[in-house]
Amino acid sequence: MTSKNNPKAFPLNLPEGDAELLLDELQTRLREGRRLFAEVGQILAEIESRGVRDLYGYNSIAAFYEHVARVPRAEAQRVTGRALALNSRRARDGTTIDPVAPLTGESASTGALAEAGIDRIVTVMKRLPDHLDADERLEAEKGLVELAGVARPRDVTMAGTDLLARHDPDGKPKDDPEPKRQRSEFWLRQKRTGRWDMRGNLDPETGARLNALLVPRAYPAPGEVADDRAPAERRGDAFAEIVDLAEAGPDIPAPRQTAERVTEEPQPAQPSEEPASRPKPTQMPPQGRQSPYRGSGEGVQESAATERSRNVAHLRPPRWWARLSRPRSGNAAQPHKPLTA
Structure with a gap:
């Protein structure tokens, strides 16, 4: 066909x-x-x-x-x-x-130079040392422009390298920046669903210590019942357990004093005969999933830890919950956002 x-x-x-x-x-x-x-x-x-x-x-x-x-x-x-x-x-x-390169611009306006050769000439002209006068710079640029009109860009690059080696053999001193110190970072925010999302960037030592605490508690639960939790769920339960232990510790730090707290006048101590009318902080239930695979011995420890966590109010300044719940001026109708790290 x-x-x-x-x-x-x-x-x-x-x-x-x-x-x-x-x-x-x-x-x-x-x-x-x-x-x-x-x-x-x-x-x-x-x-x-x-x-x-x-x-x-x-x-x-x-x-x-x-x-x-x-x-x-x-x-x-x-x-x-x-x-x-x-x-x-x-x-x-x-x-x-x-x-930067006036002669190159004049030659480019006639169409004699390609874009690649122009870029090589401009790069060389920017790297020429400042101690060269105007005549020396024009003479150096003139030689590169004549070469770029008949040669390839790689030839212009080689000629520019030789030109810089003659006029500036030592080159420009390079700054040796000091190593940047990387600090640990941690973000914690609450979603609309009420769940909390966190991410962070820890230094090697802190990351290794946290991993050493998570790994033993993230093993599958021993026993005849199969552990159906995913690895991420086991790590989440382990992290919740670490938070419980940290909150029940005796050395939990108190909230920092603010300027408003310092200016308040000290309140006289109430006699011991009067019943305690001071409101107690509400114990928020843990939002994370509690592991159902903890043994009976851990249940006793949890109850003791919960009891100790309820008695940490004496470590906080008096009336700290009243100060946090006090509405701000001009925004009394807006609810308070949860405190995040």
Whole structure:
């Protein structure tokens, strides 16, 4: 079967067999496209001078070009950075900002340089040392521009490396930042369902200590009855048990004194004959799931721990619950949010 897909005529209607003419037409179109793209950079520099926020409401010229040209953000940053480095512009106070590579910008406006070669030249010009005068910088840039017009970008990179080695053999000193001290972090918040969500980032020592407390208590319950809890549920029950033991400890810290508590006048002690009229803090039931697989001996410990946890009110300042339940001025109708860590 004969194919009916006949090759279409060349759009430019060039004669066949003329390789030199095809190459010349290709270079002409490339040069014209680069020249037009250089004019795009000039327009972007002018928009930056007039203020892209005042003109179009964008925070940066890169974000503006990203939306207008419909290009990725990385490409928009490269294009706008190249435009600002090749063209002079005005600052907000009216002063003129000179381009980083003025000769490169002039050559790019004729379409003689490719974008990759321009980026290499701009990188070298930014890394040149400050002790070079204007004539030396122009001479160095002139050699790179002439090379970029006839060579590949990798050749421009090698020439720029040699140029930096001659003018700045030691290179710029690199700052040796001090190691950042990472502190432990912990977040705790209550969801709408009443459950609590927590996450954290602990140092190695604290994490190892917490893991040593969790692992023995997160083993499956021994006995004939199979433990149907998932590993995460066993760890949750183990964490709830650790919270019970910590709350029942004798060294539980009291709430910190606030400025309001310090300014209060001390209340005289009531005689022992009068019945205690001071309200007791309400014991909130544990919201976490209690493990049903604890032995009978642990039940006695739980009852003793619960009894000790009820007697920790003497460690807190008097009337601390009244101060927390006192409505704030202007927000009396709004309920108090739960205290989170």
